[in-house]
Amino acid sequence: MTDATTTPGAAAPKSSLLQLDDRVRRRNAAERRFKAYGIAAVSIGLVFLALLLFAIIRNGVPAYTQTFLTVPIELQADKLDKNGNRDLEEIQKVSTFGYKPLIIDGMEAALAGQGIASPFEKAKDLEKMVSASAPAQIRDFVLANPDRIGETVEFRLLASSRVDGYLKGRVAREDLARDKNLDAEHLDVADAMRDAGILERTFNWAFIFGADASESRPEQAGIGVSMIGSFFMMLVVLGLALPIGVAASIYLEEFAPKNRWTDLIEVNISNLAAVPSIVFGILGLAVFIQFAHLPQSAPLVGGLVLTLMTLPTIIISTRASLKAVPPSIRDAALGVGASKMQSVFHHVLPLAMPGILTGTIIGLAQALGETAPLLLIGMVGYIASNYPDGIASGFLDPNSAMPAQIYEWAKRADPAYYERAWGGIIILLLFLMTMNIIAIILRRRFERRW
Amino acid sequence: MSAFWILVVVLALAAIGYGLGRSRAMASAGGDARHLHSLPGYYGYNAALSVLVPALGLLVVWLIVQPLIVQGVVSGSIPEGTYADAGALNLLMSDVRRVAEGLDMAVAQGVLNADQVASLRVEDTNLRELLGQVGVALGSDVEGYVLNAAQEYRSMTATGNLLRTALVLILAVAGLAFAFTRTNKDFRARNVVEKVVLALLIFAASIAILTTIGIVLSLVFNTIEFFKLYPWTDFFFGLTWAPSFGGGSELGIIPLFWGTFYISIIALAVAVPIGLFAAVYLSEYASPTVRAFAKPLLEVLAGIPTIVYGLFALLTVGPALVAVFGPDSLGWMGGSRAVMTAGIVMGIMLIPFVSSLSDDIINSVPQAMRDGSLGLGATKSETIKQVVLPAALPGIVGAVLLAASRAIGETMIVVLGAGAAARLSMNPFEAMTTVTAKVVSQLTGDADFASPEALVAFALGMTLFVITLGLNIFALWIVRKYREQYE
Numbered sequence: 001m002t003d004a005t006t007t008p009g010a011a012a013p014k015s016s017l018l019q020l021d022d023r024v025r026r027r028n029a030a031e032r033r034f035k036a037y038g039i040a041a042v043s044i045g046l047v048f049l050a051l052l053l054f055a056i057i058r059n060g061v062p063a064y065t066q067t068f069l070t071v072p073i074e075l076q077a078d079k080l081d082k083n084g085n086r087d088l089e090e091i092q093k094v095s096t097f098g099y100k101p102l103i104i105d106g107m108e109a110a111l112a113g114q115g116i117a118s119p120f121e122k123a124k125d126l127e128k129m130v131s132a133s134a135p136a137q138i139r140d141f142v143l144a145n146p147d148r149i150g151e152t153v154e155f156r157l158l159a160s161s162r163v164d165g166y167l168k169g170r171v172a173r174e175d176l177a178r179d180k181n182l183d184a185e186h187l188d189v190a191d192a193m194r195d196a197g198i199l200e201r202t203f204n205w206a207f208i209f210g211a212d213a214s215e216s217r218p219e220q221a222g223i224g225v226s227m228i229g230s231f232f233m234m235l236v237v238l239g240l241a242l243p244i245g246v247a248a249s250i251y252l253e254e255f256a257p258k259n260r261w262t263d264l265i266e267v268n269i270s271n272l273a274a275v276p277s278i279v280f281g282i283l284g285l286a287v288f289i290q291f292a293h294l295p296q297s298a299p300l301v302g303g304l305v306l307t308l309m310t311l312p313t314i315i316i317s318t319r320a321s322l323k324a325v326p327p328s329i330r331d332a333a334l335g336v337g338a339s340k341m342q343s344v345f346h347h348v349l350p351l352a353m354p355g356i357l358t359g360t361i362i363g364l365a366q367a368l369g370e371t372a373p374l375l376l377i378g379m380v381g382y383i384a385s386n387y388p389d390g391i392a393s394g395f396l397d398p399n400s401a402m403p404a405q406i407y408e409w410a411k412r413a414d415p416a417y418y419e420r421a422w423g424g425i426i427i428l429l430l431f432l433m434t435m436n437i438i439a440i441i442l443r444r445r446f447e448r449r450w
Numbered sequence: 451m452s453a454f455w456i457l458v459v460v461l462a463l464a465a466i467g468y469g470l471g472r473s474r475a476m477a478s479a480g481g482d483a484r485h486l487h488s489l490p491g492y493y494g495y496n497a498a499l500s501v502l503v504p505a506l507g508l509l510v511v512w513l514i515v516q517p518l519i520v521q522g523v524v525s526g527s528i529p530e531g532t533y534a535d536a537g538a539l540n541l542l543m544s545d546v547r548r549v550a551e552g553l554d555m556a557v558a559q560g561v562l563n564a565d566q567v568a569s570l571r572v573e574d575t576n577l578r579e580l581l582g583q584v585g586v587a588l589g590s591d592v593e594g595y596v597l598n599a600a601q602e603y604r605s606m607t608a609t610g611n612l613l614r615t616a617l618v619l620i621l622a623v624a625g626l627a628f629a630f631t632r633t634n635k636d637f638r639a640r641n642v643v644e645k646v647v648l649a650l651l652i653f654a655a656s657i658a659i660l661t662t663i664g665i666v667l668s669l670v671f672n673t674i675e676f677f678k679l680y681p682w683t684d685f686f687f688g689l690t691w692a693p694s695f696g697g698g699s700e701l702g703i704i705p706l707f708w709g710t711f712y713i714s715i716i717a718l719a720v721a722v723p724i725g726l727f728a729a730v731y732l733s734e735y736a737s738p739t740v741r742a743f744a745k746p747l748l749e750v751l752a753g754i755p756t757i758v759y760g761l762f763a764l765l766t767v768g769p770a771l772v773a774v775f776g777p778d779s780l781g782w783m784g785g786s787r788a789v790m791t792a793g794i795v796m797g798i799m800l801i802p803f804v805s806s807l808s809d810d811i812i813n814s815v816p817q818a819m820r821d822g823s824l825g826l827g828a829t830k831s832e833t834i835k836q837v838v839l840p841a842a843l844p845g846i847v848g849a850v851l852l853a854a855s856r857a858i859g860e861t862m863i864v865v866l867g868a869g870a871a872a873r874l875s876m877n878p879f880e881a882m883t884t885v886t887a888k889v890v891s892q893l894t895g896d897a898d899f900a901s902p903e904a905l906v907a908f909a910l911g912m913t914l915f916v917i918t919l920g921l922n923i924f925a926l927w928i929v930r931k932y933r934e935q936y937e
Binding site for chain 1: 454514517547640644647648650651652653654655656657658659661662664665668669671672723724725726727728730731732734735736744747748750751753754755756757758759760761762764765766798801802805829830831832834835852855856858859860861862865866886889890893894899907908911914915918919922923926
């Protein structure tokens with residue numbers, strides 16, 4: 001019967017395992033192609049990551065340096081205190097506008113002292129090189145030290161954002177043709193001043209610790225106050241989401257009977273985890289602000305909204321780590337006479353704690369970077385210019401949050417603010433990185449394999 | 451007494467209760483813990499919980515309910531005809547609250563004393579100036595009925611606060627006394643404490659339900675308000691989106707849907723192939739070292755906040771695309787904000803989402819199936835294409851659907867990257883806008899919450915919620931239904 005399969009006369013095909021025929025070659029080529037697609041996909045993903053980080057660092061690092069002018073300014077007594085009696089009330093009457101001439105005089109004197117010729121017809125043009133915050137800075141100094149009126153004091157003034165941008169390479173000479181804030185002559189003066197050491201770029205602590213500034217003075221803006229706002233929000237989230245999340249998980253994992261009600265809760269939690277964050281913002285607006293009349297823009301409200309948003313994340317990870325504790329622990333506890341509640345609180349919960357903390361930190365990191373819900377409860381559009389006075393005002397006074405502040409800067413359509421936004425992202429990412437590293441260390445160090 | 455101090459007093463009472471309960475139990479057992487029914491600490495906890503739970507429960511309920519009642523009564527006392535509609539009444543009530551708050555501050559700062567405040571009349575004093583002095587700026591002069599309402603508001607709030615303090619403290623002390631009298635060596639303290647703790651655990655678990663109910667109610671009520679002012683047919687089938695706060699807006703959702711859909715499609719076109727191939731490579735081909743290095747790095751992309759992606763779209767990807775497709779070269783693209791910009795960046799964000807979900811699913815395909823296919827002489831890629839992927843398909847579809855729901859609900863990338871103009875166009879290089887971006891733009895700003903232009907955001911939120919919820923449930927259903935087929 002087997003004869004039928006071998007047709008006599010026909011030569012056996014000349015195939016050998018050692019010699020690839022066309023089909024095998026094609027299949028092997030397909031194999032290599034497929035693998036190459038995979039490698040390409042992974043590399044594209046990694047390239048995107050690298051590009052993203054590169055963009056952040058390249059655009060953000062300049063925000064950490066700032067250009068300052070060191071100018072000796074004569075606090076002319078005849079302008080600041082006409083009657084000469086050093087009465088604080090009268091000195092206060094001189095507005096910041098009255099300090100502008102002093103700055104111009106001081107700068108002209110400094111330029112003349114270094115032998116730099118001023119190319120401007122109007123002396124007022126020099127003023128454009130200095131930040132609009134400079135008069136207020138000098139005024140504050142005078143009001144704090146009225147006895148120094150008449151002396152010549154050396155001030156470190158912020159340079160205007162255009163001059164700063166020129167030193168950082170952001171502002172090119174060609175761009176200035178359409179710019180009414182600065183002319184090419186200013187840049188010549190800036191070059192000369194830099195050579196003379198009047199103008200210098202130094203590390204910008206004010207960006208890390210300072211407050212936001214109005215739209216026209218990006219050189220003054222900092223992220224410090226909104227960092228405090230984020231901090232208070234995270235306190236609320238930690239204080240509410242951790243206990244509620246852990247309690248809910250303990251109930252669902254250890255005590256809940258299997259019935260419709262607990263099924264409903266479980267489906268609910270997994271769905272809440274996937275609800276778009278902006279919907280939580282709508283909830284916060286409708287419930288906390290419209291209905292309960294809590295103050296707008298307050299970190300307390302932001303924290304409440306983010307609590308609701310992170311709760312599902314924390315519940316899911318807490319349940320996973322409770323599940324990872326072997327039943328023998330519970331059995332042993334019950335066997336020596338503990339109640340169910342005691343077995344959970346005395347034995348299961350402590351063993352699950354590292355996992356719970358890891359999940360909580362990851363949830364907090366997610367909450368820290370979230371922006372969309374904060375836009376709806378009004379943490380944007382507000383200039384966070386003051387540090388909160390105390391703990392109560394930290395929770396209740398209007399403030400911004402780091403991601404909301406970054407969004408606010410990105411909206412302001414001034415390249416100097418874009419630089420600040422990138423710089424703010426560096427800080428935000430550093431916080432997130434630290435939190436994630438702590439979570440990883442906790443997991444590695446304390447997690448037990450059973 | 452302010453709520454904070456009430457809280458402090460109640461906590462102190464609870465601490466005292468713990469000590470009292472414990473020591474009384476020990477005393478009744480003659481100092482020998484073995485005669486007690488429960489461990490001594492439980493008698494303490496019982497007393498502390500009897501103080502805390504009712505008192506704090508009442509405090510919380512009171513804090514929520516009192517403003518509502520006061521608000522209702524005071525707004526009822528404002529003469530009708532002084533306001534046009536509910537929105538105007540709301541504005542009026544916020545004036546009333548500010549005046550009341552200002553008067554309280556004036557008393558606190560000693561500008562006025564309590565009698566002077568009670569006898570204030572609009573005709574005699576310039577209230578606006580007076581309140582300006584204590585740091586409460588008013589938008590307009592105070593009308594007589596506003597002052598009356600504010601006086602009523604103040605007196606009701608003061609009475610309410612007094613009652614609140616009294617009742618909460620009485621309840622706390624009563625709880626303490628009750629627990630104290632109940633405590634003796636035969637009292638089953640542990641059982642009582644455990645019951646209360648269990649109730650608290652159940653309450654915590656119900657918060658998830660409460661959140662959902664809160665979301666649904668806040669969306670539904672405002673959506674109904676919106677549909678009272680604006681016909682629903684025009685909303686769901688209108689082809690123009692042109693809100694104007696002066697009235698006469700056209701609020702059709704279709705252009706927004708189209709923008710959302712278009713951007714999501716581009717995002718998925720980027721994320722699904724890259725994510726899927728990355729998942730296949732990492733689970734089937736990569737050596738353990740490559741996997742240990744590349745997988746966490748890819749997942750970093752998922753941990754980056756969306757505001758960062760938004761900025762990346764606006765300032766890096768957008769300008770880069772303009773350099774290639776912009777007016778200076780191909781001329782297809784007008785500005786850096788476009789569907790393409792937002793879509794690509796959103797795609798990058800979704801890569802780890804698709805890849806890690808698919809990775810898990812591919813790994814859960816039994817090894818025996820691969821071995822069978824390889825044993826028949828299939829190459830690795832043939833095995834993957836013809837055996838592993840079909841087996842993992844339901845899970846992968848689920849992952850893609852979840853990614854789609856993320857893309858539809860994503861806000862910051864589209865707010866910064868996609869533009870603000872609602873358009874119905876096929877050109878992916880044009881600026882379009884999405885449902886989420888419009889929710890943000892309609893609710894930020896000084897819009898009056900009673901106007902259709904602001905309320906439309908709730909209707910948009912409602913549609914968004916329903917769509918994403920539907921997608922999620924569908925995805926989970928697919929995953930659940932087909933998951934265990936091969937085990």
